[in-house]
Amino acid sequence: MSDRLLVSTRKGLFTVMRNGGHWDISGVDFLGDNVTLTLTDPRDGKSYAALDHGHFGVKLHRSTANGWEEIPTPAYPPKPEGYEEKDMWGRELNWTTSKIWALAPGGLDEAGTIWCGTLPGGLFRSNDHGQSWEMIRTLWDHPLRKKWAGGGADLPGIHSICVDPRNAKQVSIGVSTGGVWHTADGGASWTLRGEGMRAEYMPPEQAHDPISQDVHCLAQCRSAPQRMWVQHHNGIFVSSDEGKTFTEIKGVEPSVFGFPVAVHPKEPDTAWFVPEIKDEKRIPREGKLAVTRTRDGGKSFEVLTKGLPQTHAYDVVYRHALALDEPGERLAFGSTTGGLWVSEDQGDSWACVTHTLPPIYAVRFA
Amino acid sequence: MAKVVFTPNVQRHVGCPTAEAVGATVREVLEGVFADNPQARGYVLDDQSALRRHMTIFVDGQMIRDRERLADPVKDSSTIHVFQALSGG
Numbered sequence: 001m002s003d004r005l006l007v008s009t010r011k012g013l014f015t016v017m018r019n020g021g022h023w024d025i026s027g028v029d030f031l032g033d034n035v036t037l038t039l040t041d042p043r044d045g046k047s048y049a050a051l052d053h054g055h056f057g058v059k060l061h062r063s064t065a066n067g068w069e070e071i072p073t074p075a076y077p078p079k080p081e082g083y084e085e086k087d088m089w090g091r092e093l094n095w096t097t098s099k100i101w102a103l104a105p106g107g108l109d110e111a112g113t114i115w116c117g118t119l120p121g122g123l124f125r126s127n128d129h130g131q132s133w134e135m136i137r138t139l140w141d142h143p144l145r146k147k148w149a150g151g152g153a154d155l156p157g158i159h160s161i162c163v164d165p166r167n168a169k170q171v172s173i174g175v176s177t178g179g180v181w182h183t184a185d186g187g188a189s190w191t192l193r194g195e196g197m198r199a200e201y202m203p204p205e206q207a208h209d210p211i212s213q214d215v216h217c218l219a220q221c222r223s224a225p226q227r228m229w230v231q232h233h234n235g236i237f238v239s240s241d242e243g244k245t246f247t248e249i250k251g252v253e254p255s256v257f258g259f260p261v262a263v264h265p266k267e268p269d270t271a272w273f274v275p276e277i278k279d280e281k282r283i284p285r286e287g288k289l290a291v292t293r294t295r296d297g298g299k300s301f302e303v304l305t306k307g308l309p310q311t312h313a314y315d316v317v318y319r320h321a322l323a324l325d326e327p328g329e330r331l332a333f334g335s336t337t338g339g340l341w342v343s344e345d346q347g348d349s350w351a352c353v354t355h356t357l358p359p360i361y362a363v364r365f366a
Numbered sequence: 367m368a369k370v371v372f373t374p375n376v377q378r379h380v381g382c383p384t385a386e387a388v389g390a391t392v393r394e395v396l397e398g399v400f401a402d403n404p405q406a407r408g409y410v411l412d413d414q415s416a417l418r419r420h421m422t423i424f425v426d427g428q429m430i431r432d433r434e435r436l437a438d439p440v441k442d443s444s445t446i447h448v449f450q451a452l453s454g455g
Binding site: 053054055056057059070073075076078079094095096097 | 375376379380405408409410412413414415416418420421450451
């Protein structure tokens with residue numbers, strides 16, 4: 001079980017510890033700064049924190065025995081002289097890291113390998129614990145990459161990176177918007193996957209185009225990696241063939257809209273979601289904060305509310321703000337209105353740690 | 367040598383003491399400063415070596431025009447201020 005949480009917020013990185021059955025804030029780093037995401041590498045215990053300083057750009061820090069040290073931020077290569085590329089708004093696309101949106105460890109046999117997904121769509125890999133970064137040019141130069149579009153932000157970005165636990169050369173990523181992409185050779189070549197997803201915000205002839213899909217979050221079961229779950233802009237989708245094809249799960253109450261998904265590491269049919277009214281409102285239905293859980297691959301869902309506010313709750317939970325611990329017993333999530341909840345029984349009941357944090361962007365067991 | 371003064375707000379992230387460097391353009395002077403303080407470079411310039419979107423630079427009190435190439439001329443007696451633009455909020 002994990003007794004420690006790292007909570008990334010608009011105004012700092014908070015450490016939350018379990019003490020005598022209670023979860024309390026035990027420390028804060030980068031107070032006042034915008035911390036957008038963390039990764040704690042299960043292979044060596046090192047933590048990484050992504051910061052967005054606004055004026056001064058995106059930065060990356062790594063934990064040391066004595067605190068944090070700044071390490072290089074993944075950087076885009078020089079744009080070729082005279083090369084022009086416009087974003088979906090007709091503006092010049094700046095080849096520069098404008099957000100770190102995904103951090104994932106490589107395989108167990110790849111000590112020091114870290115994957116990093118960014119806006120405006122660059123995927124990077126480090127083989128030395130983040131000391132240097134290589135852009136995966138095969139994906140950036142893929143002709144279909146230019147069809148990626150804004151979704152979660154004005155610019156397209158990679159928010160989910162799933163390294164196959166059986167073979168670390170097999171990596172799947174989720175793009176908003178740009179669907180699900182897969183490499184079977186460690187990034188040397190890429191295939192667009194995700195047949196079966198449906199985009200109701202697109203004209204009918206493009207609704208089923210895999211590249212039009214606004215994947216909000218992609219999760220892969222650790223012990224059954226063929227099982228993948230997607231929380232999508234307009235639905236929940238499940239795959240039993242490593243993301244090649246997806247089936248839509250319809251009629252989920254209170255809503256199929258949301259941002260995060262977590263899948264149990266040993267039970268591929270068990271997954272959690274945080275529903276919101278889709279999509280123009282993005283608040284819990286009737287002001288009642290809930291988590292939904294399926295234990296049967298999406299045939300049925302339980303609405304879990306014990307310990308969660310059921311009146312006038314307007315918490316939105318972003319895609320990295322729902323966390324599941326390594327054994328799959330404890331969950332935690334944080335909201336845009338600064339609420340943080342922990343469950344020690346797979347979501348059956350929840351305890352509020354605090355409701356006064358700054359807006360929460362990411363929650364991770366560490 | 368031109369003098370380069372950095373906004374105090376960057377100092378808590380990375381030390382940027384006032385520095386001097388030789389150069390005929392903003393680019394040349396800044397690259398001279400960043401050669402001695404490489405960590406500061408990414409706080410001022412983006413991945414394409416253009417001025418970050420919400421940063422601004424003044425040469426002797428005049429805001430520079432060329433934010434991409436930083437080709438604005440600099441005299442040996444110039445003072446360059448590297449500031450935050452108010453546009454960032």
